Amino acid sequence: MKTPRKSRTWALPLVALMTAGLAVTGATPASADVSFSASGLTASVDGTSVTASVKVASDAAALVRQVGICVRDANGGNEDFPKWGRTWLNSDGRTLTVSGDLPSGTYTYWACVLDEGAWYQAGSRESFTVGGGSASPAPAVSAGGSSMPVGNLSGWRQIFTEDFRTDQAEGRFPGVYAANWKSYDGFPDTHKNGWYNQDIISVHDGYLDMRLHSKNGMPQGAAPIPLLDDSGKVTGQTYGRYSVRFKADKLPDYGMGWLLWPTSGNWNDGEIDFPEGDLGKTIHGYNHCLGNPSVNCAIVETGVPFAGGWHTATLEWTPSRITFILDGVTYRTTTKSVPSKPMQWVLQTASAGTPADSTAGHVLIDWVSIYAWNGA
CATH class of the missing domain: 2.60.40.10 (Immunoglobulins)
Structure with a gap:
């Protein structure tokens, strides 16, 4: 490469x-x-x-x-x-x-x-x-390029894993994954140019697949959400470590906004985005200022293109810092405007502009791993 x-x-x-x-x-x-x-x-x-x-x-x-x-x-x-x-x-x-x-x-x-x-x-x-x-002899490496981590890490207790071993047909998600996943569905996406539609999600060959495309002139997106407890409801936690292995086609004007969003729904309580950006460009990260979220208190510019290969993105959030890690490389740690209230993880993937009707492709997720901070 x-x-x-x-x-x-x-x-x-x-x-x-x-x-x-x-x-x-x-x-x-x-x-x-x-x-x-x-x-x-x-x-x-x-x-x-x-x-x-x-x-x-x-x-x-x-x-x-x-x-x-x-x-x-x-x-x-x-x-x-x-x-x-x-x-x-x-x-x-x-x-x-x-x-x-x-x-x-x-x-x-x-x-x-x-x-x-x-x-x-x-x-x-x-x-x-x-x-x-x-x-x-070196074992075979999965197509995702890295196996899902299993077990606690220093300072972190693993509370959620998903490596998508059971196939699920497009149009039926969450289906067999209903105990562990939900998704946005049936309303305009964040950019108001497209629509959240969980019917574009499928699971096959060990991957969750979001098939981004236009339907009747409307860009179709999705936003899978991992459920952190057995209540069947979207809940958050205060502090955590979030890792995901993903691969994206080059799809200009479609984008990711995988984020931690306040469980309260109050934007002033914080927002942390990583990875974020247009799928035709490079991977960014952002931490919005507490109490003034229209301003970014930290901006991460990795220079790494979304398209072209597998990536592992990790976001670490503790009481004192937020750390942005891509493919094992720490691109930024910030101690400014660190949220202190519960937040939920949403993998928003939808329009980032006005995609051409002919633009179509896939975002694949190999695995997901979530940790709770243990106070260390």
Whole structure:
């Protein structure tokens, strides 16, 4: 996979180049769009020692802040190898070989580049397994690219999981999932350009599928809602960790607004959105100001396109902070305007503008995992 980053004008002072140990002579900073790519990603395991290698390139000369091989354990924990600091990349590429010791387990790894404060994936993701003092063959990775986390995490108690193992025909949702899910249905979407219609939801091949399209000139969207208790009603909680693995087609003017919304229905009590944005563009996040929600107290710009592959988005909300995590990378933590009242999670997926009648495609959800904060 080739992952672009936004264009910018290079303006690094001479002292920064000298500190990084780079030769200034002949260096021509780039000012055009740059895309990163990777090839030859491999890993060998000897007991607990892992050595990984990859060649990372860019289609134009670029000085990046860090480049390396990112590693995540089965629960999404960060186990990265040491990374290279400020490094010039070009179309010839740079080959990295790094090593480290890891506990027994299965890991996902990929080439990663830090540029302008954002992490970018270069190339595909692969997996390896460490165990028993000897190498083990890597297990098959699901099409979703990452298995659903199961079990508590430090500071978090898992209260809800869903990996969609039972098929459900389009037009019948929630059906067999009625004990655990509801959905908006039968009223205009948030942008007032389309309609919430749970009939576009189906479950097949281990995924929840929202088939976005127009019907009689009206864009059709959906908003699945996980139920956190056995009351059959939509309820919220105060503080939590919300993770979802998803994949979206490139669908301009359709969008996501997956959000925490006040159980009170009072917007002044807060709103946290992640991921949010037009499915033809990049993934954003927002925290609305308490008491003045038309203003955003935190804005997250990942630079990562919605379309093109699987993503795992995680939103952590505690009494003191909100953290936005995408594909294992923390893009922002904010301590300003942190809500303190119960909120419910709604996966709003509908019009984000005025889609062309011919625009149609899918948003897939591989799994969902929700945690309660345990006060740690």
